[in-house]
Amino acid sequence: MKFSNPLLYAVCLSAVFHWPAAAQPTSDDKLEQVEQIRLHAGELPSVTLTPDLLYRLLAAELAASQGQYDLAGQTLLDLAIETSDPRLAKRAFQFAMIDRNLARALAAARQWALLAPKDPEAVASSLALAASSGQTAGLANALWQRIDKAEDKDRAVAQASAIIGKMPDKRLALEVLEKALHPSVMGMPSAHLALSDAAWAASDPDRALKEARKAQELDPDSGLAAQRILEYGLQADPELALKETREFVQTHPDSRDVQLLFVNRLVERREFDEALRQVAIMRRNAPEDFDLLYTEAEVNIRAAHYDQARKLLEEYIAVQNQRRLSIRDKASNAMSDASDARLLLVQIAERQNNLKEAIAQLELIDDPSLRFQAQVHKAVLQARMGSLDEARRSLDRLHPRDTHERSVLALTLASIYREAGRTDTAVEVLVKADKEIPDSTEIKYDLAMLYERQGRMEDFETLMRRVIELDPNNANAYNSLGYTYADQNRKLDEAQDLLERALDLDPDNPFILDSVGWYFYRTGDYEAAIEYLKRSLSQMDSIEVVAHLGEVLWVSGRRDEAMKVWSKAASTASDNEVLQETLKRLGVKLK
Template identity: 60%
Template sequence: MRISAFVLPVVLVLVAAHETAWAAPPVPAPADSVETIRLRPGEPPAVSLTPELLYRILVAELAAQRGQYEDAAQELLGLARDTLDPRLGQRAFQMAMTGRNLTLALQSAREWAQLDPDNPEAVAASLALSASSGQTDGLARTLARRIDAADDKDQAIVQAVGIVSKMTDKRLALDVLDKALTGVVKTSSLAHLALADTAWSAGEPRRAVDEAYQAQALDPDSSDAAQRVLEYGLRVEPRQAIGDTYAYLAKHPDQRALQLLLVSRLTGQGQFDEALKLLDSMRKQTPEDFDLLYTESEVNARAGRYDAAKALLGEYITIQQQRRRATADGATSAQADVSDARLLLVQIAERQGDLKEAIRQLRSIDEPNLQFQARTHEAVLYGRQGDLAKARATLDAIKPADRRERTVVRLTLATIYRDAGRTDQAVEALKAADLEMPDTPEVKYELGMLLHQQGKTADFESLMRQVIVLDPDNANAYNSLGYTYVEENRRLPEARDLLERALELDPDNAYILDSVGWYLFRTRDYQGALEYLRRSYDQLQAADVAAHLGETLWMLKRRDEARRIWTEGRKADPDNDALKATLQRLGVQLP
């Protein structure tokens, strides 16, 4: 029987252990048994490579080759228990994870950790899977003991954070980490940073800011602490956060990354003059830093100062072209930098409604890696001009390099038809693509969403399930199907399972948080709904989310807050159907 490359390392390791563990040849074990002897602590046991052991390894290997990962993991787990060899426990864990059987993976990880308790990878895998499955009893104590015993406290803290981050309930994760770090928070800036990040994920911005300031107090020079003071502080007390960041930069003027982050956040808050003032100071400090020209053009573009932005980009392009000519072998980023500048000019032209100029800039891009992006975007712009024939001709002229590019071309064509109001043609384009590439989840997903818009719910559900089979980690498919059930107020237990999986895959996705919040609303858990919907609205001030959040506040008798949220949602999207329906159903008149 052939032994594949998969199984050879396992067999050879066992043979090597068997050959080196003895000073004299061992007494042969009976053919129907597996004999093991534990060596020094931390070393794997010596294993007699009997015919039975070899046979069972080969059985596991063949199962894995056939995609029967659960069978392979079960066999390897049994071998690990029989031989006391942690390497087989590790392999069982890997097979179970490949097969996405988390229960079996947890059993295997625990066996691996029990057989090799000094292996940090084994222990971390066991704890992480326990956390992800909600088994947190004793987790804080275990993590605290590991941190206390570790020579490298910082590394142990990072490992603890990685473990609790697997937990779906972020508030519970914060509680576990809080208890685990009790022994080190008084002296460790990193511990406070970990708590700050976890608190932020748990939707507790005030706690996050407080932890960031405590980290900074312990390590005043920490750029990581200063960055979190700015990021988290902007949510709680923006003026103080910005002022404290300026104070830090006055003492650390070389912290370019933090300066650029501050520029970005000032721009995001609409403080364009303040952002440009900071950039001017940076340019005086480092006049040869030509990338600041590009950043300054971005700020002006965001501010709607398009003439200033275009002038700066022209200057930037000239400088980069000079760099490119000055380097004979082309060993600079100048070509790519010029292309980035032209892409920004494309955006400006689109905002100004000058689609011809946008197309001209796209055609001027000569960076090879951007050609595909430029041509597909050119087709989209022809579609926006109403020239669907030219849009299709542009796409037809593209020679896709691989399946991914072929998929993008098909999806782009469907998008062009959809945006032109030709939904039927978009559906036909996607159906043709689905026939051509039947195992492409992206095509099935977009087709399903369009069919859902046409009221073909059964076809939508079928396609979403196909997407999940083809791509079990596609959070959007779980979310779309789960949200549809919630919105239609049916199959809520299944909707819960779908949304839990979506949240596990993408815990910070605003759309998924909205779906989970709306599910909790449907099940009358208004306080739980409020938590998730607030987290969603913090990221995505969309009218649909505002409709859900406002209605939840309304049910909690917080009517003034509800009206304020609805007003914000209406301002963002005055014609939103979901918001209109909510207000009409509740009989609410907004000023």
């Protein structure tokens, strides 16, 4: 049977295809697809729907429905080549992406672009995948051709920027973008914004700042340029970047995004007074912008101005309650916003060690999406107050809706018992939970760590290896097992492999950096150990890391430095077990 009418052919295909969950289109998407088929009917192939073709289409669909996206993708790619139908190539591309088979995805995207050269999605997908695979030959010219032919050149430049952003070599990506942006578009602010982002990704903050300033010269009112001048300038030239941002927000009082970013960066620099002055200016300029009450409260919390923060949050909650009573606002996010504010009040109460007030605020949270979280938190606070039985009853009263919430309850209860020194009871809780929810790597991980605390090293190793088997990308599992071997000064070759894998998965994790530093200490590479431990400490204020760093400095002969590190830590946490054990083992007495 031959279909010369492409629309009728498409209807037959739609009857065969049932999209997998990961790529299920909405009703609007389907209507748009049919409309596109109608509009481009003359461009689609005339295909004979033979029994063999129908069988292979059905086989591909069946494979996809069973999660065999590899087989489905290859079948559809073969069919796309045979029939010259771009829709089949697109489907092959989608299945390959779901399967994370980048090689096949690239082949399918190229076939899709070849069969539908006027389809911007097809061309962009092909270029992006080629870039992510490091295949850049001719990429700059291809990008320029798209920009040159585009009616909306700003959008074309943004797409080019997104495509080169997929390239693993960021310096090469910058070079490709430079070649793709011909002189005829360099008068557009968007071109310089794209170059600014590419330079930043290539670790060239000076160039990034330079390009952002060029964009602002072309468009003095550009908030996007102002944001980049602040962000990139804080690394290249902090004081000048702050000065330029002050001038911009003064002359552009409506630049809300820039002002909020400015406040955020001031808070990060602990320049709280200026941050609060900026929020005050914003509130004067926009008195009906009640979200600024929340912003000002957040800044006051960071500045430890708790009374003022509480006053602002109570005012903000009152506004949200008024919104909830408004007929016009029944479908608003007022309930959610009020609950978020109460979570900040909980945070304030905890910092002031007023746990009863924290619990009272948690009880007032009525947002259904936060209610479970709030009640779990309440149980944790009850346990911190010494009421373990009450905490257990609070958790028992909850009705978990799914496996995730069941896991959270078990992990929370185990954590409560662990913190109370009842490790055996915590183990019992998690052993029971592990039997009920055998696929939970979180439960297995925490149970393994409890085994390690009990000294059951064989059980710890077995369970942690099971976590890695179930979740090969679990950096914490590799780190925990690798650190344990390093700490016990055994299986150091395996510890190296485990920690390297952890570092590959999460290179900036301070806990992993600490473990790597401790591994280098065990292998006698003191300089490397000090480097990694200092990197860890720069991201995480941890007495344990301080204890490690001090020990490496002491053993390597830098004893004055070690004493300074330890003394500073002891001034705030003299009773820390790891610190005291380290000092005792090395026979060190702090002055």
